[in-house]
Amino acid sequence: MARTFREAAIAGIGATEFSKASGRSELQLAAECSKAALDDAGIHPSEVDGMITFTIDNSDEIGLCRCLGVKDLAYTARIPGGGAAAVATIYQAMALVNAGLCNTVLVWRAMNERSQYRFGQPHTQNLGPQAGNGTGSLLWCMPFGAQTPATWESLAAQRYMQQYGVTNEDLGRVAVAQRKYAATNPAAWFYGKPITLEEHQSSKWIVEPILRLLDCCQESDGGVAIVITSLERAKDLRQKPVKIVGACQSIPYNVEVISNYYHADLSMMPEAEGTAKRLYAQTGMKPTDMQAAMIYDAFTPQVLKQMEGFGFCKRGEAKDFIKSGGIDIDGILPVNTHGGLIGEAYIHGMNSIAEGVRQVRGTAVNQVKNVEHVLVSSGMAGAIFEKV
Numbered sequence: 001m002a003r004t005f006r007e008a009a010i011a012g013i014g015a016t017e018f019s020k021a022s023g024r025s026e027l028q029l030a031a032e033c034s035k036a037a038l039d040d041a042g043i044h045p046s047e048v049d050g051m052i053t054f055t056i057d058n059s060d061e062i063g064l065c066r067c068l069g070v071k072d073l074a075y076t077a078r079i080p081g082g083g084a085a086a087v088a089t090i091y092q093a094m095a096l097v098n099a100g101l102c103n104t105v106l107v108w109r110a111m112n113e114r115s116q117y118r119f120g121q122p123h124t125q126n127l128g129p130q131a132g133n134g135t136g137s138l139l140w141c142m143p144f145g146a147q148t149p150a151t152w153e154s155l156a157a158q159r160y161m162q163q164y165g166v167t168n169e170d171l172g173r174v175a176v177a178q179r180k181y182a183a184t185n186p187a188a189w190f191y192g193k194p195i196t197l198e199e200h201q202s203s204k205w206i207v208e209p210i211l212r213l214l215d216c217c218q219e220s221d222g223g224v225a226i227v228i229t230s231l232e233r234a235k236d237l238r239q240k241p242v243k244i245v246g247a248c249q250s251i252p253y254n255v256e257v258i259s260n261y262y263h264a265d266l267s268m269m270p271e272a273e274g275t276a277k278r279l280y281a282q283t284g285m286k287p288t289d290m291q292a293a294m295i296y297d298a299f300t301p302q303v304l305k306q307m308e309g310f311g312f313c314k315r316g317e318a319k320d321f322i323k324s325g326g327i328d329i330d331g332i333l334p335v336n337t338h339g340g341l342i343g344e345a346y347i348h349g350m351n352s353i354a355e356g357v358r359q360v361r362g363t364a365v366n367q368v369k370n371v372e373h374v375l376v377s378s379g380m381a382g383a384i385f386e387k388v
Contacts (some may be wrong), residue, residue, distance in 0.1 A: 009244060016223045018222040036104070057110060083341075109223065177327050185375060247279070248383075267297045271380040293336075306379060
């Protein structure tokens with residue numbers, strides 16, 4: 001039987017609390033956030049026929065199906081990489097619904113990255129060819145002392161900062177803005193705890209002179225899930241549907257998922273520029289059509305480079321845009337209005353996708369006025385959400 005193209009929409013979002021000690025397994029966190037997302041949509045778990053997560057999520061699909069009561073899966077997949085995988089899961093779920101291969105796709109990510117293991121510390125297991133890594137990434141980092149995400153980010157950001165005169169104080173303004181959002185968000189770990197630029201500048205160096213402690217995202221316990229179905233069906237469900245206008249990926253030549261300092265020009269972010277070019281061509285939209293953006297912020301330099309990559313600023317101008325208040329709630333482009341991964345929690349970018357949904361629904365704690373379109377980015381992937 002011939003398949004017909006269907007528009008895709010996000011029908012449900014769900015999350016556990018965000019903590020530093022969840023006290024339960026990652027599978028239980030996955031089940032809790034997935035059930036919450038399905039309840040939010042008004043969809044019974046038995047209707048799920050597609051499931052997508054990250055390659056590094058420890059929860060097994062079969063186990064999660066058993067926990068939820070999923071009856072018959074037509075498709076499962078895992079997206080490689082860490083935070084870069086976040087919006088790529090939405091891209092793949094959209095494609096499945098568009099093609100008519102699945103009717104209800106559940107995307108999830110659950111982790112005890114603080115209480116069970118420390119994401120910010122060196123991890124040397126599974127680095128060899130048997131893990132599929134060959135010699136292309138961490139095997140070129142670990143033996144030479146580049147053993148933590150903060151180190152990799154600093155190596156990647158240093159050239160950009162030198163090229164455009166970006167200082168750590170400039171980076172601090174990102175952290176201050178996002179902690180201000182988090183301070184009014186009851187779900188955020190840093191709820192009620194804004195910071196000043198002076199406090200940022202007095203926080204300890206992690207990698208001098210690039211990153212301070214307050215430039216880094218958190219290590220969090222928790223889970224986030226998202227339910228994608230057809231726009232037609234979503235209109236009859238519990239929540240206002242959030243249309244996925246478009247989504248795509250870009251993985252340019254010689255760009256690594258983690259240790260991204262191999263490509264030709266380290267003063268820019270080629271994956272963001274490639275994603276932006278593809279996304280705007282796919283949707284017929286442009287940066288000025290966005291009322292807000294949820295930008296992957298494992299570390300503050302990534303926010304500046306992605307803002308430039310997606311065309312919200314010219315190269316080297318993000319620091320001035322941020323200094324002028326451009327990412328604040330009443331600015332030209334509010335960014336990470338939940339507090340981001342720095343202020344709310346680090347669930348590998350999935351909580352930022354959920355905030356994009358809330359902004360389009362009009363239910364965000366820090367609600368931007370007159371939202372029609374929100375861009376969500378995880379660097380190597382991007383999506384545009386639209387109010388219906």
